[in-house]
Amino acid sequence: MSAPVQELTRKDFVSDQDVRWCPGCGDYAILGAVQNVLPKLGVPKENIVMVSGIGCSSRFPFYVNTFGFHTVHGRAPTVASGLRCANPDLDVWMITGDGDGFSIGGNHMMHLLRRNLRIKVLLFNNRIYGLTKGQYSPTSPPGLKTKSTPFGSIDTPVNPCSVALGSEASFVARSSDKSVKHLQGVLEAAHAHKGTAFVEILQNCVIFNDGTWDHVTGKEVRDDSQLLLEHGKPLRFGANKGIRMNAFEPEVVTLGENGVTEADLMVHDAHRTDPSYAFLLSRLGFQGRDTPLPMGVLRQVERPCYEDALTAETKAATDKAAAKGIGLADMYRGFGKVSTWDVG
Amino acid sequence: MTSTDIIDKPSSKPVQTLERVVIRFAGDSGDGVQTIGDQLGLSSAVAGNDIATLPDFPAEIRAPAGTVYGVSGFQLQFGADATLTAGDEPDVLVAFNPAALKRHLEDLPEGRVLIVDPENFSDRNLKLASYAENPLLDDSLKAWQLHSVPITKLTVETLKALDITGKAAKRCANFFALGLTYWIYSRPLEPTLRFLNDKFKNKPEVIAANTAALKAGYHYGETAEAFQCRYEVPAAENAEPGTYRSVNGNQALAMGLVTAANKANLELFFAGYPITPASDLLHNLASLRALGAKTFQAEDEIAAIGVAIGASYGGALGITASSGPGIALKGEFMGLANAVELPLIVVNVQRGGPSTGLPTKMEQSDLLQALHGRHGESPLPVVAASSPADAFEAGIEAARIAITWRTPVMLLCDGNIAFGTEPWKIPDPDTIPAIDANKQGPTENFRPYSRDDKLARPWAVPGTPGLEHRVGGIEREDGTGNISYDPDNHQYMTDLRAAKVAKVADSYAPLTIDGEQNGKLLVLTWGSPFGPVSTAVRRVHSAGASVGHVHLRNLWPLPNDLGEILGRFERVLVPENNTGQLSTLIRAKYLIDAKGFNQVRGLPFKVSDVEAAILAAVEEQA
Numbered sequence: 001m002s003a004p005v006q007e008l009t010r011k012d013f014v015s016d017q018d019v020r021w022c023p024g025c026g027d028y029a030i031l032g033a034v035q036n037v038l039p040k041l042g043v044p045k046e047n048i049v050m051v052s053g054i055g056c057s058s059r060f061p062f063y064v065n066t067f068g069f070h071t072v073h074g075r076a077p078t079v080a081s082g083l084r085c086a087n088p089d090l091d092v093w094m095i096t097g098d099g100d101g102f103s104i105g106g107n108h109m110m111h112l113l114r115r116n117l118r119i120k121v122l123l124f125n126n127r128i129y130g131l132t133k134g135q136y137s138p139t140s141p142p143g144l145k146t147k148s149t150p151f152g153s154i155d156t157p158v159n160p161c162s163v164a165l166g167s168e169a170s171f172v173a174r175s176s177d178k179s180v181k182h183l184q185g186v187l188e189a190a191h192a193h194k195g196t197a198f199v200e201i202l203q204n205c206v207i208f209n210d211g212t213w214d215h216v217t218g219k220e221v222r223d224d225s226q227l228l229l230e231h232g233k234p235l236r237f238g239a240n241k242g243i244r245m246n247a248f249e250p251e252v253v254t255l256g257e258n259g260v261t262e263a264d265l266m267v268h269d270a271h272r273t274d275p276s277y278a279f280l281l282s283r284l285g286f287q288g289r290d291t292p293l294p295m296g297v298l299r300q301v302e303r304p305c306y307e308d309a310l311t312a313e314t315k316a317a318t319d320k321a322a323a324k325g326i327g328l329a330d331m332y333r334g335f336g337k338v339s340t341w342d343v344g
Numbered sequence: 345m346t347s348t349d350i351i352d353k354p355s356s357k358p359v360q361t362l363e364r365v366v367i368r369f370a371g372d373s374g375d376g377v378q379t380i381g382d383q384l385g386l387s388s389a390v391a392g393n394d395i396a397t398l399p400d401f402p403a404e405i406r407a408p409a410g411t412v413y414g415v416s417g418f419q420l421q422f423g424a425d426a427t428l429t430a431g432d433e434p435d436v437l438v439a440f441n442p443a444a445l446k447r448h449l450e451d452l453p454e455g456r457v458l459i460v461d462p463e464n465f466s467d468r469n470l471k472l473a474s475y476a477e478n479p480l481l482d483d484s485l486k487a488w489q490l491h492s493v494p495i496t497k498l499t500v501e502t503l504k505a506l507d508i509t510g511k512a513a514k515r516c517a518n519f520f521a522l523g524l525t526y527w528i529y530s531r532p533l534e535p536t537l538r539f540l541n542d543k544f545k546n547k548p549e550v551i552a553a554n555t556a557a558l559k560a561g562y563h564y565g566e567t568a569e570a571f572q573c574r575y576e577v578p579a580a581e582n583a584e585p586g587t588y589r590s591v592n593g594n595q596a597l598a599m600g601l602v603t604a605a606n607k608a609n610l611e612l613f614f615a616g617y618p619i620t621p622a623s624d625l626l627h628n629l630a631s632l633r634a635l636g637a638k639t640f641q642a643e644d645e646i647a648a649i650g651v652a653i654g655a656s657y658g659g660a661l662g663i664t665a666s667s668g669p670g671i672a673l674k675g676e677f678m679g680l681a682n683a684v685e686l687p688l689i690v691v692n693v694q695r696g697g698p699s700t701g702l703p704t705k706m707e708q709s710d711l712l713q714a715l716h717g718r719h720g721e722s723p724l725p726v727v728a729a730s731s732p733a734d735a736f737e738a739g740i741e742a743a744r745i746a747i748t749w750r751t752p753v754m755l756l757c758d759g760n761i762a763f764g765t766e767p768w769k770i771p772d773p774d775t776i777p778a779i780d781a782n783k784q785g786p787t788e789n790f791r792p793y794s795r796d797d798k799l800a801r802p803w804a805v806p807g808t809p810g811l812e813h814r815v816g817g818i819e820r821e822d823g824t825g826n827i828s829y830d831p832d833n834h835q836y837m838t839d840l841r842a843a844k845v846a847k848v849a850d851s852y853a854p855l856t857i858d859g860e861q862n863g864k865l866l867v868l869t870w871g872s873p874f875g876p877v878s879t880a881v882r883r884v885h886s887a888g889a890s891v892g893h894v895h896l897r898n899l900w901p902l903p904n905d906l907g908e909i910l911g912r913f914e915r916v917l918v919p920e921n922n923t924g925q926l927s928t929l930i931r932a933k934y935l936i937d938a939k940g941f942n943q944v945r946g947l948p949f950k951v952s953d954v955e956a957a958i959l960a961a962v963e964e965q966a
Contacts, residue, residue, distance in 0.1 A: 015814070017814075017826060017827070044809070046806065046807055046812055049806045051654075054817075061814050062814050062816075062827065065812055066812050067806040067812055067813065067814075068814035068815070069657060069684075069815055069816060070814065070815070071650070071653075071816065072650075072676050072677060072680050072817060075646060075647070075650045077647075078642070078646070078647040078649075078651050078653075078654065079650050079651070079653055079654035079657065080654060081640075081647075081650075081651050081654060082613065082615065082640070082650065082651035082653060082655040082656075082658065082662065083654040083657055083658040083806070084654075085613065085638065085640060085651070085655060085658075086611060086613050086654065086655035086656075086657075086659060086660040086662075087658040087659060087806065087807060090658065090806050090807055107643055107647075108643065108646075108650075110643075111642075111643040111647065310638060310640075313633065314633055314638055317634045318633070318634060318635070318636050320634065321634035326634055326635075327635070327773065328602070328603055328773035329770075329772075329773050331602065331632065331635055332589070332771065332773070333589065334589065337542050338589050338590070339534075339535040339538055339539070339590070340587050340589045340770065341389065341390045341392070341587070342586070342588070343583045343584070343585050343586060343588060343769075344585025344586070
């Protein structure tokens with residue numbers, strides 16, 4: 001039973017623990033954004049649970065004055081899933097990183113997304129292993145020189161949003177630690193979503209991968225390198241650029257050049273049932289493509305949640321049993337389907 | 345004609361009384377050997393005998409027909425008194441094909457009954473079983489009472505009147521064989537007819553065909569000249585009065601866990617990943633939704649325990665189950681459960697190892713893994729079931745400890761318990777004690793790592809106002825639960841976790857000693873050797889040997905009174921289906937010269953082997 005919702009403020013969500021991230025870490029901005037959003041949600045504090053794996057980002061729950069569970073490396077989706085199934089009234093947020101969520105925990109991420117449990121997944125993507133002091137991660141760009149790749153990474157990175165979409169995600173969004181207002185808007189949209197809400201947050205590691213997203217988030221370049229998505233609006237960016245479909249390839253066009261007008265541009269539709277369009281979006285700006293990186297909600301569709309089905313199925317079965325007065329004694333007798341015999 | 349007609353008709357043949365009978369069926373994996381084995385067990389139990397069964401099947405689902413490695417077996421013992429094992433050696437072997445004969449004949453002592461179906465001894469099947477000559481046509485089987493019964497042929501002829509294909513008719517041959525067995529041993533047909541009617545409710549033609557085959561087999565015994573005599577095994581007299589049913593260990597455990605959750609007023613939440621021989625727990629619990637059991641088939645073993653921990657954190661009784669390889673994968677999460685001190689049951693249905701090992705065979709080789717198979721100092725209580733029916737009690741005991749002490753508990757079963765069946769006295773649910781989950785209610789200034797008189801911490805479920813707190817794998821400060829790297833705190837918390845688990849032993853019932861209360865030899869067991877070892881100890885004890893037997897339900901912490909009992913005997917013998925794990929533990933903990941008697945053959949002990957080991961230990965010169 002929860003008390004009536006009181007007016008909560010940001011301060012209510014600040015824990016008494018010292019924040020131990022490095023000065024200048026992008027995590028501070030994300031923590032601030034979450035603490036700004038939580039009071040607006042109308043959810044009693046005791047119903048909010050932060051579940052994390054292991055890594056710098058996964059220390060997050062210790063700094064938020066709600067329930068928090070710092071679990072094991074890569075496995076936060078499993079604990080969060082069990083929690084939602086056992087108690088579907090809870091507001092569950094999962095904090096993970098590129099190594100936690102897409103390397104050691106990649107399998108669980110895929111299954112969480114396809115089951116569509118109502119959990120907000122915040123993926124802090126700094127393209128590096130920070131807590132273990134600087135090894136390349138599954139999202140690191142090719143050629144990145146780190147302690148474990150002194151000659152430059154020879155690995156092919158994953159695209160978190162593409163993988164999420166390939167895993168049947170019903171909500172996929174992207175934001176960054178450098179645009180807190182935008183991030184807050186995305187977090188509110190994620191919270192409103194009924195299903196797993198996957199949010200990739202571009203985040204800077206000031207110690208081991210400083211400036212890894214500067215080509216996207218830098219003040220001088222961001223207008224031209226980010227495609228801010230708005231449902232129902234044409235895909236426009238920069239002063240006068242946009243995205244047009246050319247056969248099966250999206251291409252960058254300049255409005256006013258070669259007769260291109262806004263009517264030629266693709267119009268963002270986050271609610272398409274088929275994920276192909278969202279997948280196409282997720283490929284923009286990935287790995288050296290000269291297209292801008294989409295920011296905002298790539299996809300948001302409604303589909304059933306696993307825990308709702310489990311709850312409904314269990315309730316239907318137990319209600320039926322209760323109506324018939326079926327209990328333990330009936331179970332012991334195999335509900336009348338097994339043979340019994342009497343002795344003495 | 346009903347089965348009553350058959351049974352009521354007086355037999356023209358003499359009836360001899362036997363104390364106990366051991367029957368083994370063997371055939372192709374698809375021959376339905378397990379099904380008729382179960383039925384014979386059920387029928388014998390309903391007839392009032394005590395029974396124990398041992399299925400023996402290959403890991404392959406339908407290995408190529410006729411091959412030796414595709415042979416599936418089922419052994420059953422029914423007796424007029426306590427029957428704790430499926431028997432050392434069969435009195436009767438029913439071998440459906442040459443491969444089954446090849447595989448099992450060596451276990452059948454000479455002079456005993458061998459029933460075969462000659463139609464299945466085709467050139468092709470003989471070749472598959474590497475027989476150069478048909479053993480039915482030479483003298484090679486003359487040492488046994490051989491009955492060549494045209495089982496398949498007679499089944500097909502019987503079913504000609506029904507509108508089914510020849511292939512479908514052949515599939516009923518197992519019920520013909522079962523019917524013959526029922527005649528020979530004077531078993532009632534009703535339980536099997538009832539089974540057929542339930543199982544094939546929507547397939548009346550299958551009910552009709554199998555019923556006809558069963559009755560034809562029964563009639564055959566009466567009319568065939570080869571069978572000159574039938575037998576009866578009187579009802580067991582020492583069984584406790586009550587209503588009984590037959591259970592296997594995975595069924596009993598599922599019901600025990602549901603009962604425990606009910607008695608603690610908790611939701612049962614089971615998460616598992618398919619693995620032999622533990623999958624049936626997932627199946628059984630999934631079929632118990634009506635009693636509130638929620639089940640979750642996870643993407644892997646690690647996810648299964650993570651989901652169970654998440655459910656416990658959310659206030660449910662989280663349970664996961666696996667076998668050795670899967671338990672190894674769950675190790676890291678067991679460490680977390682130990683650190684955050686949440687109730688959790690981890691069931692290990694042990695099988696032969698290491699690695700894939702013997703997936704369908706029993707072994708007890710995960711005891712030390714259960715005790716020590718985690719990183720760091722992470723002691724957890726370990727409980728073991730001793731027989732199929734006992735798995736019910738073991739499940740309740742594991743839940744009681746997990747809930748009361750907010751700790752992960754390892755519950756050990758094995759393939760023998762999981763698949764074996766025995767009669768189970770149906771309990772009165774009202775006599776089963778309640779378990780106090782004692783969840784923390786709303787409060788102020790909450791301290792998540794405070795302690796009660798059992799040293800357990802509060803179960804603080806999200807959603808409860810005022811309890812907001814953070815937990816995790818990083819060492820927690822005493823009282824607050826905040827992250828702490830303080831050396832003294834880690835020492836204190838490590839000692840505290842060990843002391844908490846040690847206190848569980850204060851809640852055990854006193855140990856009981858079967859046989860001598862002190863003297864020459866104490867036989868100490870855990871797990872499924874309970875059956876053969878109890879039988880062996882009773883035999884040698886009644887023959888005058890100075891032997892006592894203690895069976896352990898709780899393997900960690902060890903019972904407080906065990907040390908004193910060990911001291912009452914000159915010697916200690918520990919029979920185990922491993923290379924000596926409990927004996928190692930006993931030697932280390934009590935500094936005594938405990939000896940092991942160890943076998944890892946994928947099979948339970950034979951009573952005669954244990955008897956010999958006990959006598960050797962008693963007579964050994966000091």
